[in-house]
Amino acid sequence: MNIVQCNAVSKSYGNVAALDEVTFSIKQDTITGIIGRNGAGKTTLLKLIAGYWKHSKGDIHVFSENPFNSLTVSANMIYIDDQMTFPDAMPLHSILTEAARFYPNWDAKLAKRLFDYFSFHPNQFHDHLSKGKKSTFNTIIGLASRCALTIFDEPTTGMDEAVRNDFYRALLRDYIVAPRTILISSHHLNEIEHLLEDVLLIDRGRVKLHLSIDALQQYAIGVTGNQAVLSQWANDQEILFSKDDGENSLFLVVRNNVSKEKMDQLLGLGIKPTSISPAELCLYMTQLKKGGIDDVFRDA
Amino acid sequence: MNLDINSTKPIYIQIAEWIENEILVGHFKTEEKVFSQYKLAEVFNINPATAAKGLNLLSDEGILYTKRGLGKFVTADAKHIIQQKRKNGTLKGLILDSVREAKRLKVSEQELMEMITKAHKEIEGDEA
Structure with missing residues (x-):
């Protein structure tokens, strides 16, 4: 069953389209990584799914309803990001108590254990926490609420590496115990890829790829070699990215559907293809300009 | 236990190969139960669906077989x-x-x- 279904969904602010006819669906009980560059439209998409914002065009269904103004979606969904605010007068322990009343599947034991593990003090105030600590507290709410649809929008902002890894591990272990549909946006695909079943890559308001993590891992290969020789070899291949490495050297990322014959040709040329990790692939496929940042410094 | 995240090999294939190695050295014996997808997910810190793909691959190849409701077991020919x-x-x-x-x-x-x-x-x- 699909928990989220988007058909040609667009969202514009004035003349600017933040999302442009986005179509995809999210299966029940999966963890999907929402990946993209800054300003690609990740947050816009997640806020539309959450029902916080209203879409401009197309059809969007969450639990088979339009999420905007939907009680069903509000009751079964939680949205975690670093903008979450809680009443100033409530210390952390009261926030947890209230959250337990709010979310029917709340796991108080998990909340308490995570709270203690990350060394929070019950009488602290959310507003007084550091950036990383705020994020950590918010993820505790996100995990313990055990909502059927759990959305983490860059949940690890400000967290140090150890805490990030602890959070990812906690997410996975709790997901194993209580499967649910989780969307998690991040800039650090390499940190979360092991957790994911699927990846939705967003680029400039459009869906660039929506694949399982395994398919993504085998989607492309990298080849480096002499400019003339390699261009000739690659003229009938699907090139996803190319970079002039200087000194007549060329780096290409091509679809990993090279025929055996072409592969033998390549190996015969002494060129050994390298693997392209999902994180690298996402970077290459959302490159703004062909030459990258070096173009800025190139003499005209 | 660690997987090689940077390898070209998809994680589910690495999982399948790990189970194969365990069978070859005799840690999982004929007619014995292997780890479930959830156990594998926990041990290797991976998504349970990825672990399931590894197990299914071995079932397709006749290395494991399913006892309904009990899990995956090592075949005699494994x-x-x-x-x-x-x-x-x-x-x-x-x-x-x-x-x-x-x-x-x-x-x-x-x-x-x-x-x-x-x-x-x-x-x-x-x-x-």
Whole structure:
């Protein structure tokens, strides 16, 4: 069953389209990584799914309803990001108590254990926490609420590496115990890829790829070699990215559907293809300009 | 236990190979139950769906079979199937790589054979 279904969904602010006819669906009980560059439209998409914002065009269904103004979606969904605010007068322990009343599947034991593990003090105030600590507290709410649809929008902002890894591990272990549909946006695909079943890559308001993590891992290969020789070899291949490495050297990322014959040709040329990790692939496929940042410094 | 996240091999294939290795060295014996997808997910810190893909791959190859409601078990032919598969796949690939490299380095066939014989002796010497 699909928990989220988007058909040609667009969202514009004035003349600017933040999302442009986005179509995809999210299966029940999966963890999907929402990946993209800054300003690609990740947050816009997640806020539309959450029902916080209203879409401009197309059809969007969450639990088979339009999420905007939907009680069903509000009751079964939680949205975690670093903008979450809680009443100033409530210390952390009261926030947890209230959250337990709010979310029917709340796991108080998990909340308490995570709270203690990350060394929070019950009488602290959310507003007084550091950036990383705020994020950590918010993820505790996100995990313990055990909502059927759990959305983490860059949940690890400000967290140090150890805490990030602890959070990812906690997410996975709790997901194993209580499967649910989780969307998690991040800039650090390499940190979360092991957790994911699927990846939705967003680029400039459009869906660039929506694949399982395994398919993504085998989607492309990298080849480096002499400019003339390699261009000739690659003229009938699907090139996803190319970079002039200087000194007549060329780096290409091509679809990993090279025929055996072409592969033998390549190996015969002494060129050994390298693997392209999902994180690298996402970077290459959302490159703004062909030459990258070096173009800025190139003499005209 | 760690997986090689940077490998070209998808994680589910690495999981399948790990189970194969455990069967080859006898940690999982014929007719014994192997780890469930959830156990694998926890141990290797991966998504349970990825772990399930690894298990299903081995079922498709006749290395594991399913007892309904109980989990996946090692078939009687498992060891044999794994050995044949690796001989025709992995080992053949490694040999092709060696021959290609030898050709690039202008190492003759005879010289390469001698190197293999020597390597054989070295390893057998280590094990003795």
